[in-house]
Amino acid sequence: MRHQNTAYFLGSNSSTGFFSYFDQLIDLKSASHVYYLKGGPGTGKSSFMKTIAAHAEALSHPVDYIHCSSDPDSLDGIVIRDLGVAMIDATSPHTVDPIYPGAVDEILNLGQFWDSSHLAERREQIIELTTAVSQNFTKTYRYIGAANYLLRDNEQLMKPAILQKKIDHYAEKFIKKQFKPRAAEGLEKKRFLSGITPKGPVCYSGELRNICERLYVVEDSYYTAPILLEKLRDGALQNGYDVISYYCPMNPRKLEHLYFPALALGVTVSDEFHPYAGDFEHRISTQRFINKELLPRCKARMKFNRKCAKSLLEGAYTTLAAAKETHDALEAAYIDAMDFDAVTALSEQICDRIFSSRS
Secondary structure, eight states: OOOSOEEEESEEEETTEEEEOGGGSOOTTTOSEEEEEEOOTTSSHHHHHHHHHHHHHHTTOOEEEEEETTEEEEEEEEEEGGGTEEEEEOSTTSOOOOSSBTTTEEEEEGGGGBOHHHHHHTHHHHHHHHHHHHHHHHHHHHHHHHHHHHHHHHHHHHGGGBOHHHHHHHHHHHHHHHOOOOSSOOOEEEEBSEEEETTEEEEOHHHHHHHOSEEEEEEOSSSOHHHHHHHHHHHHHHTTOOEEEEEOSSSTTSEEEEEEGGGTEEEEEEOSSSOOOSOOSEEEEGGGGBOGGGGGGTHHHHHHHHHHHHHHHHHHHHHHHHHHHHHHHHHHHHHTTBOHHHHHHHHHHHHHHHHTTTO
8 A cells, every 4th residue: 555544525515415424434343432523613623633633643543534525624534544543523414423332432522612601692693604504505405416417317318328248348357357256245335535615626536546556547428437337346345355435426326436455456537527637557448338329419418418517516616615604604603612722632632542552
């Protein structure tokens, strides 16, 4: 493995609203400890996790950074893999609670360090800002839903031109070459490598490159890559290989990228929404899977759909930026009420607990 740390999303602003894979954070039955951070906006949850992650890196522990799709500069969670320790922002829209309280997981309530009387004085402002944030997210999901509808129309238009037998043949050769049968049960972990964010589209494809010794790039303009990736994933699982599957943020059931940890092997899709510009070992062009004689029938409509979808996504980015601006104002109301010295003291206690016996 080239690089120990990695970055991804577990939540997505999608066509159906906020979509969560937060149950994929860590296997609770094998985890050492999981911390659930509670508290309102602006209480320092992301900074708390960055402090813990910095200590982990200083001690050469690999860290997974789970970014927030509504503010990619903030963290929704971290995983210190070799210690089996995870920490997560357990508040809305990805509210989660301990499954094995005390034995495995624990709540850290940063809300205990705020001045409730100060927040009560700002009650109307907090309600107004919270409502405005929610309204902007509702608009965002409508834009994404409309864009997804048009792109799904393109997928339907392409179906008659897809040469399924050629996809099957390529997948069979790939699986036979890469996945020698093992006496193990293959397990799938689900994540997002890309996100629809206030900054526009954000993709951590470079992070995938860092952890791969070999990387296949699937150049896809014809909506056939997900079909191929599903077959590669299924073949790996059936032969006893674990798979990290990265799904499309717009349509969280559609595969976009794969990583096979046992082989340090990755497969990434490069298309107009997240083009890949890095180095790679192998290229797969999906043109080989298409009957090009049928393309003229749908070319104009597909081009129109893509143009409209991109415009709709620009609307989503704009409303997400508005939501973030309003959320920043909401955070400011809580920041004024917080005792951050107490938050820092707690982070130091947790660092001692996690690392003191392992440094």
